[in-house]
Amino acid sequence: MASETQDAQLADFGSCCEELNQVMSGEEFEPLVTVGGDGILYMSVGLIDIEEEEPGMVDHPVFYCPFCGTKVQDAEAIRTQLDAADEAEES
Numbered sequence: 001m002a003s004e005t006q007d008a009q010l011a012d013f014g015s016c017c018e019e020l021n022q023v024m025s026g027e028e029f030e031p032l033v034t035v036g037g038d039g040i041l042y043m044s045v046g047l048i049d050i051e052e053e054e055p056g057m058v059d060h061p062v063f064y065c066p067f068c069g070t071k072v073q074d075a076e077a078i079r080t081q082l083d084a085a086d087e088a089e090e091s
């Protein structure tokens with residue numbers, strides 16, 4: 001069951017159109033468009049083979065809704081956030 005915090009994020013990203021709203025609710029299937037733990041909306045774009053493990057999903061941040069074209073995230077802001085996260089991991 002989703003927490004109240006996740007519900008708020010999902011409602012936010014699914015507010016532009018019915019299609020994305022359905023994907024974000026994910027009631028009938030496992031969505032490939034999901035909100036990460038960092039609050040960024042990601043879309044799975046492929047599978048990657050990790051040795052001795054199940055294939056992993058390759059995610060990419062989504063800047064525009066794939067269904068209606070509404071801008072859902074700012075590319076510059078996302079890159080800044082991801083760069084900051086990378087630097088935090090390295091140090």
Ligand SMILES: [Zn+2]
Nearest residue numbers: 016017065068
């Ligand atoms: Zn949309």
